[in-house]
Amino acid sequence: MTNRYAVILAAGQGTRMKSKLYKVLHPVMGRPMVQHVIDQLKPLQLDETVTIVGFGAETVKETLGNQSKYVIQEEQLGTGHAVQQAEELLKNKEGTTIVVCGDTPLITNETFEALFKHHEKEGASATILTAQADDPTGYGRVIRNEENEVERIVEHKDANETELQVAEINTGTYCFDNQALFSALKEVSNDNAQGEYYLPDVIEILRGKQEKVTAFMTENIEETLGINDRVALAKAEKIFKKRINERHMRNGVSIIDPDNTYIQSEATIESDVVIHPGSIIKGATIIKENAEIGPNSELVNCEVGEGTIIKHSVASESKIGDRVQIGPFAHIRPESVVGHGAKVGNFVEIKKTVMGEGSKASHLSYLGDANVGSNVNVGCGTITVNYDGTNKYLTTIEDDAFIGCNSNLIAPVTIGKGSYVAAGSTITEDVPSDALSVARARQTNKEGYVTKFKNRKRD
Numbered sequence: 381m382t383n384r385y386a387v388i389l390a391a392g393q394g395t396r397m398k399s400k401l402y403k404v405l406h407p408v409m410g411r412p413m414v415q416h417v418i419d420q421l422k423p424l425q426l427d428e429t430v431t432i433v434g435f436g437a438e439t440v441k442e443t444l445g446n447q448s449k450y451v452i453q454e455e456q457l458g459t460g461h462a463v464q465q466a467e468e469l470l471k472n473k474e475g476t477t478i479v480v481c482g483d484t485p486l487i488t489n490e491t492f493e494a495l496f497k498h499h500e501k502e503g504a505s506a507t508i509l510t511a512q513a514d515d516p517t518g519y520g521r522v523i524r525n526e527e528n529e530v531e532r533i534v535e536h537k538d539a540n541e542t543e544l545q546v547a548e549i550n551t552g553t554y555c556f557d558n559q560a561l562f563s564a565l566k567e568v569s570n571d572n573a574q575g576e577y578y579l580p581d582v583i584e585i586l587r588g589k590q591e592k593v594t595a596f597m598t599e600n601i602e603e604t605l606g607i608n609d610r611v612a613l614a615k616a617e618k619i620f621k622k623r624i625n626e627r628h629m630r631n632g633v634s635i636i637d638p639d640n641t642y643i644q645s646e647a648t649i650e651s652d653v654v655i656h657p658g659s660i661i662k663g664a665t666i667i668k669e670n671a672e673i674g675p676n677s678e679l680v681n682c683e684v685g686e687g688t689i690i691k692h693s694v695a696s697e698s699k700i701g702d703r704v705q706i707g708p709f710a711h712i713r714p715e716s717v718v719g720h721g722a723k724v725g726n727f728v729e730i731k732k733t734v735m736g737e738g739s740k741a742s743h744l745s746y747l748g749d750a751n752v753g754s755n756v757n758v759g760c761g762t763i764t765v766n767y768d769g770t771n772k773y774l775t776t777i778e779d780d781a782f783i784g785c786n787s788n789l790i791a792p793v794t795i796g797k798g799s800y801v802a803a804g805s806t807i808t809e810d811v812p813s814d815a816l817s818v819a820r821a822r823q824t825n826k827e828g829y830v831t832k833f834k835n836r837k838r839d
């Protein structure tokens with residue numbers, strides 16, 4: 381196989397995004413768009429990937445890390461000038477170089493592979509990935525001669541009336557013979573509407589040298605969307621969302637309303653999971669068989685066990701066991717572990733808390749920094765008082781304990797195995813196992829008080 385290299389163009393500021401965040405770092409379904417490009421290039425087994433960075437170079441490099449080599453384009457003089465910056469790194473190489481824009485995040489690996497194959501089969505010097513656009517506005521147009529051969533690409537801003545009618549667009553992705561690319565780039569000028577060195581001009585230059593130039597037209601026009609503004613960004617989000625949802629549905633996940641379900645690409649969802657409308661599943665969340673998520677729930681980097689039900693709730697960075705019931709309106713905050721068969725019910729917030737198997741906090745509680753054993757019942761309104769304004773302290777509730785409603789457990793404190801805490805208690809000292817702890821003012825009833833009070837003499 382010929383050697384394969386990639387150049388990713390990511391130096392532009394993305395003025396049309398009107399953002400402080402550099403364009404190629406804008407997320408599409410939670411992943412920076414340039415990361416999507418790298419994800420899709422990965423399976424091609426490239427010998428070298430070079431990303432051209434400029435605006436926000438440090439941030440882009442930090443985001444992509446060692447997935448690529450980098451070259452700085454100090455001044456953004458155009459896409460041709462950008463590719464030229466890779467010359468030092470690539471000029472001695474023999475093989476095919478794919479050039480991709482960092483702002484076309486939807487092109488799939490299959491399309492890249494098909495482009496390479498076409499290019500290699502044709503023995504071409506350059507192959508442009510093109511598409512037939514419904515609305516070609518803003519894109520470079522592919523100009524062909526009477527023999528239908530590609531002659532050149534004309535940018536929208538430089539095109540005349542006839543050229544503007546052409547629907548075949550340059551997607552901004554190309555395969556080049558590496559040597560031919562760098563020699564042609566030397567001849568690119570900036571004599572055009574934008575005063576930029578255009579990479580697409582290489583096509584006409586190569587033709588002038590009698591080199592073979594071809595186009596590979598993809599059927600998947602959706603993939604070729606270039607993101608220049610937030611309108612296109614939202615379109616990309618929609619397309620990507622649909623792609624992910626359809627993958628899960630084909631794998632046996634029921635998604636009741638795919639238009640209103642947002643699943644980021646790293647999530648793993650097993651078959652027979654049901655996802656209700658308004659659910660957002662982020663990060664490397666894992667959802668096991670038969671679980672039911674939503675409606676209106678957000679999971680961030682969570683593991684959710686088999687048959688667990690999560691309704692109208694938010695959970696992040698936590699592990700939730702099998703057959704657990706969460707919500708409605710529960711908040712599972714980071715570093716929590718909810719055991720099999722447990723329940724975190726309505727208006728319950730847990731943080732950095734372990735709930736043992738079969739334990740229940742069914743209503744209106746805050747459990748923070750707590751270690752709850754198995755089969756514990758946490759009554760309505762129970763609060764672990766974990767913070768004294770400076771430090772956080774641990775509450776331990778051992779197996780089978782029963783915490784009465786509206787109790788304050790002032791940490792650090794341990795509630796022993798099988799013990800009872802009476803409703804309304806404020807517990808400041810450890811409760812031994814098997815004990816009943818009552819920590820509230822004793823009730824006094826003053827008989828006949830009300831009538832006496834009402835009839836009292838007023839002078």
Ligand code: UD1
Pocket residue numbers: 389390391392393404432453455456457458459460461462481482483484518519520521533535549550551552577578579580605606607608
């Ligand atoms: C470009 C193509 C156009 C094509 C379209 C597809 C050119 C001149 N035009 O237009 O034919 O239809 O993509 O989406 O190439 N960049 C740099 N350095 C620069 C300029 C740009 O790295 O000096 C990077 C940008 O960060 C971006 C990519 O190159 O990721 C494309 O640049 P952009 O300005 O978006 O080009 P378009 O006008 O979309």
Ligand code: CA
Pocket residue numbers: 481483606607608
């Ligand atoms: Ca663009």
